[in-house]
Amino acid sequence: LQNQLMHADRLATIGQLAAGVAHELNEPLSSILGFAQLLQRNAALPDGGRKDIEKIVTASLHAREIIKKLLLFARQTPTFRGPVNLNQVIVGAIDLFRHHFEKEGIELACALCPEMPLLAGDAGQLTQVLVNLVVNAVQAMPDGGRLLVRTEVHDGHVICIVEDTGMGMTEEVQNRLFLPFFTTKEVNQGTGLGLPVVHGIVTAHGGTVEVASAPGAGTTFTIRLPIEPTPYWEDRPES
Numbered sequence: 001l002q003n004q005l006m007h008a009d010r011l012a013t014i015g016q017l018a019a020g021v022a023h024e025l026n027e028p029l030s031s032i033l034g035f036a037q038l039l040q041r042n043a044a045l046p047d048g049g050r051k052d053i054e055k056i057v058t059a060s061l062h063a064r065e066i067i068k069k070l071l072l073f074a075r076q077t078p079t080f081r082g083p084v085n086l087n088q089v090i091v092g093a094i095d096l097f098r099h100h101f102e103k104e105g106i107e108l109a110c111a112l113c114p115e116m117p118l119l120a121g122d123a124g125q126l127t128q129v130l131v132n133l134v135v136n137a138v139q140a141m142p143d144g145g146r147l148l149v150r151t152e153v154h155d156g157h158v159i160c161i162v163e164d165t166g167m168g169m170t171e172e173v174q175n176r177l178f179l180p181f182f183t184t185k186e187v188n189q190g191t192g193l194g195l196p197v198v199h200g201i202v203t204a205h206g207g208t209v210e211v212a213s214a215p216g217a218g219t220t221f222t223i224r225l226p227i228e229p230t231p232y233w234e235d236r237p238e239s
């Protein structure tokens, strides 16, 4: 427990620092992007110059995406508190990737618990959690494979399990998974913010994230989210 607390504390500190830097960077970045886009509209621009400016715009948009993820990671409390059906969140997130699965030779299997209690949570943020896990799973299976998404309900918790048959990871990688900017991917493939965002959102919902993996043996992420005994929407009298 001591270890977990220290880890959580360190994450929170890094998060605050990262959010501060992200805010500071936002302003100069907006200028770069704004002026580059203005230049793009300049009809007198030679073709060579136009290509260079396009690169500035693309790189700025990429940087803005990183900043957005950082701010999301640093935010420790959910914006909305439900009601959310996690099965619907999963189906919504998976729908974003359907064409991708086919293209990448990934077989998708869903085993969703038919009796899903509503959670007090932020549907948008929980969608982000699923998207980040699915993106990682897809990237871990470059030669195709099987993605299994399951939900279960027990002990007052909704449990979501995302399992892939991909490359898996060493213990060393597993120990650093939730640290911001930790990535084993190429520059344009990963920012190292996917799992810190997952951790931040799940923790803000009072839940936990666990990983089980071994090199060559695939990876399983397990997310546990507590069900509130009397959520606010059941408290209110019918009108």
Ligand code: ADP
Pocket (backbone or CB within 6 Å): 132, 136, 137, 140, 164, 166, 167, 168, 169, 173, 177, 182, 183, 184, 185, 189, 190, 191, 192, 193, 194, 195, 196, 219
């Ligand atoms: P990113 O995906 O941008 O690298 P993440 O925080 O999402 O950042 O993941 C950090 C690292 O964890 C990845 O670079 C990868 O090495 C490892 N990882 C995450 N998910 C998986 C997975 N499903 N299979 C194998 N490795 C994974």
